[in-house]
Amino acid sequence: MATITDVAALAGVSTATVSRAFNGKSTVDPLLAERVFAAAGELDYRPNGLARNLRKQVTTVLALIVSDVENPFFTSVARGMEDTAQTAGYSVVLCNSDDSADKERRYLEVALQERMAGVVISPTGPVDGVRMLRERRVPVVAVDRPVPGDVGGTVDEVLVDSRSAAREATEHLIAQGYERIGCVTGPAGVATADERLDGYRDALTAAGRPAAPQHEWHADYRPAGARDTTRVLLDGPDRPDALLVANSAMAIGVLEAMNERGLRPGRDLGLIAFDDAPWTRAVDPPLSVVAQPAYDIGSEAARLLLTRIAAPDGPAASTLFEAHLVTRGSSQRG
Amino acid sequence: MATITDVAALAGVSTATVSRAFNGKSTVDPLLAERVFAAAGELDYRPNGLARNLRKQVTTVLALIVSDVENPFFTSVARGMEDTAQTAGYSVVLCNSDDSADKERRYLEVALQERMAGVVISPTGPVDGVRMLRERRVPVVAVDRPVPGDVGGTVDEVLVDSRSAAREATEHLIAQGYERIGCVTGPAGVATADERLDGYRDALTAAGRPAAPQHEWHADYRPAGARDTTRVLLDGPDRPDALLVANSAMAIGVLEAMNERGLRPGRDLGLIAFDDAPWTRAVDPPLSVVAQPAYDIGSEAARLLLTRIAAPDGPAASTLFEAHLVTRGSSQRG
DNA sequence: TTGTACGCGTTATCAT
DNA sequence: ATGATAACGCGTACAA
Numbered sequence A, B: 001m002a003t004i005t006d007v008a009a010l011a012g013v014s015t016a017t018v019s020r021a022f023n024g025k026s027t028v029d030p031l032l033a034e035r036v037f038a039a040a041g042e043l044d045y046r047p048n049g050l051a052r053n054l055r056k057q058v059t060t061v062l063a064l065i066v067s068d069v070e071n072p073f074f075t076s077v078a079r080g081m082e083d084t085a086q087t088a089g090y091s092v093v094l095c096n097s098d099d100s101a102d103k104e105r106r107y108l109e110v111a112l113q114e115r116m117a118g119v120v121i122s123p124t125g126p127v128d129g130v131r132m133l134r135e136r137r138v139p140v141v142a143v144d145r146p147v148p149g150d151v152g153g154t155v156d157e158v159l160v161d162s163r164s165a166a167r168e169a170t171e172h173l174i175a176q177g178y179e180r181i182g183c184v185t186g187p188a189g190v191a192t193a194d195e196r197l198d199g200y201r202d203a204l205t206a207a208g209r210p211a212a213p214q215h216e217w218h219a220d221y222r223p224a225g226a227r228d229t230t231r232v233l234l235d236g237p238d239r240p241d242a243l244l245v246a247n248s249a250m251a252i253g254v255l256e257a258m259n260e261r262g263l264r265p266g267r268d269l270g271l272i273a274f275d276d277a278p279w280t281r282a283v284d285p286p287l288s289v290v291a292q293p294a295y296d297i298g299s300e301a302a303r304l305l306l307t308r309i310a311a312p313d314g315p316a317a318s319t320l321f322e323a324h325l326v327t328r329g330s331s332q333r334g
Numbered sequence C: 001t002t003g004t005a006c007g008c009g010t011t012a013t014c015a016t
Numbered sequence D: 001a002t003g004a005t006a007a008c009g010c011g012t013a014c015a016a
Helices: A004-011 A015-022 A030-043 A049-056 A072-087 A101-113 A127-135 A162-175 A191-206 A223-235 A248-260 A294-310 B004-011 B015-022 B030-043 B049-056 B072-087 B101-113 B127-135 B162-175 B191-206 B223-235 B248-260 B294-310
Strands: A061-066 A091-096 A118-121 A140-143 A156-160 A181-185 A216-218 A242-245 A270-274 A288-291 A318-321 A324-326 B061-066 B091-096 B118-121 B140-143 B156-160 B181-185 B216-218 B242-245 B270-274 B288-291 B318-321 B324-326
Touching: A004 A015, A004 A030, A015 A030, A049 B049, A061 A072, A061 A101, A061 A294, A072 A091, A072 A294, A072 B091, A091 A101, A091 B072, A101 A118, A101 A127, A118 A294, A127 A140, A140 A294, A156 A294, A162 A181, A162 A191, A162 A242, A162 A270, A162 A288, A162 A324, A181 A191, A181 A223, A191 A216, A216 A223, A223 A248, A242 A248, A248 A270, A294 A318, B004 B015, B004 B030, B015 B030, B061 B072, B061 B101, B061 B294, B072 B091, B072 B294, B091 B101, B101 B118, B101 B127, B118 B294, B127 B140, B140 B294, B156 B294, B162 B181, B162 B191, B162 B242, B162 B270, B162 B288, B162 B324, B181 B191, B181 B223, B191 B216, B216 B223, B223 B248, B242 B248, B248 B270, B294 B318
Parallel strands: A061 A091, A061 A118, A091 B091, A118 A140, A140 A156, A156 A318, A181 A216, A181 A242, A242 A270, A270 A288, B061 B091, B061 B118, B118 B140, B140 B156, B156 B318, B181 B216, B181 B242, B242 B270, B270 B288
Antiparallel strands: A288 A324, B288 B324
16 A cells, blocks of 8 residues: 655655645645646555554544443434534544443453543443543543533533423323323433433322322333333233323333223323334324434534533533424324 | 654654554664653644655545435445544544445546545445556445446345345344235335345245236335326325335335325235335334344444555455344234 | 563654 | 654564
8 A cells, every 4th residue: 555655756856745735735836736636646545544543642533432332323423423523624433331330341442442532321330431541531422311410510421401391291291181191211320310200200190199009010121121120010900091101112011011902192191202213203192202313313422522522621511402302193092 | 733753853763663662663762762752742732644654655444435424224335434533543533425336437536536444335326436446456345236337246245135125124123914015115226226126026926926016116226206106006006005115214205105194004005125224113003114134234244454554465355234024013014 | 470672653853 | 845754652583
């Protein structure tokens, strides 16, 4: 593979000039530049990114570490981040931590070893990993959830006000006349799961309804877990007549269990789920959802990260997006 | 950030010894190794991947360039590839070409500049891009589709026998008593779209039914396009009573259009779609699908790539996976 | 077994 | 405006 030296030789200039030409420095004679590019073309030369990175002590690669690549919310985040990063000349490496603190830690180590320019993460593990990067002055932005254990909010975050959204959704179910409203949320301890449950409780409390622990369930944010949970809750006593479901993957499981029993969304069981996944329009009746601005979240995270790369110091920024309720057929009785 | 020199100094050895210790060479005195690791721990040293890569002239990063990150088929492929690559010590960079030849080309350039160890791609653009890598001895494996214009099959591929699967699915619709079976496939010219249409035709022909051009539609492999197409075909004359849909994203659009018209899958319109997306179990009745072994495809592609990295020469390998029909409620009248 | 010294390909500094 | 040259941090001949 041709190197800068080869090009310099063929063009009859120094490597410095070739470098300058390729980096668009204005201080290079147009005539020489011409010759450089001609030579480069002839040799089919591409600058060696590795050497450049070593020399400049910085890469233009960002990492996005998500807890579940198959979750449409995170793929949207990825697209948003990618598009913004792209325009600034950065590439994005997508990493899947699978909600395992171990895997997450490994990826953080990789980010450090490969001297990536920054990391966006939906954190699973404790704050240590993130702290490790920050000590090395590698910018980190948390998305979707704050970093567990990060007291004092020292790391940049892009979050969604799930609690208000959950409350709004629950209020809508109440307004629609549902009376025994339940909530299927994610694992206790996961911030989004807790918040969504809190918002649900807020609405019930405000409506003067008793808190009903037997109407609150935790599943693992995946279809199968929610399906099993729903089977139990549908077959048990005091069956709810409506459900707030904390993400779209679990909504799949809920619908599956309802199908098994011939239950129809809306009529037999009011339903609102978080995440406006494409398929939610495919079910009959269409699923009411809490739409999170996933793409914008990714895009904003990238922007924050790039800002932080440019100016490593300064106080942590926290951006809070609103989620909004999209009412469709599954949340009305008629 | 501490370098190998700092560690060597603190441990009272040469940088060579530190390097050997960190690379697990057996030729290093256990006592010295001990001292090296102690020093490294104290300094919180991490080898600089950039320098290592430059020195070794090779990275341990693989690229996966897909035509649509939001397509669950490709996210499964990504997971399969990632898991296999991981165990061999490689990382995977996920890139989204968005079915744009331009974007694809840019990512191929990045792969080249960053000296990535290999590329798995679902090709959109012409063979030139791929050829460019291969000339530079960067291994490439095509997944999902062959490389357009690659006469003679010079590049490694991992494909699925869509045609047979489409035929099988169509035969099932015929056996279920559907009489006016249509096909909504992807863009003409995209290999998978053409193959699935061919398989559909195979079945009709074999059943002694006339080819019916008015029952064949092309859409863009996305929900909205398929929805619009389906609106037209449902409202038009000679409306089909069953549909083979060439991917799950389009199935969403088809179902949406059906919902608008109060049509029920199976009873009013038999339905089989490619891709066993999680949500297909959430609709009522559940969607019959052609399940592709997406995870295995990714895993096999990684294996092929790693083999090729180890032995760059030798004839191109082509792996063909079977897809299998999963019959559920949407393909039976009852 | 260990150390010395060179080179990977590039960019930045300093002269010219 | 251009060229010579010294790093960047590591791995590996080669020598000891």
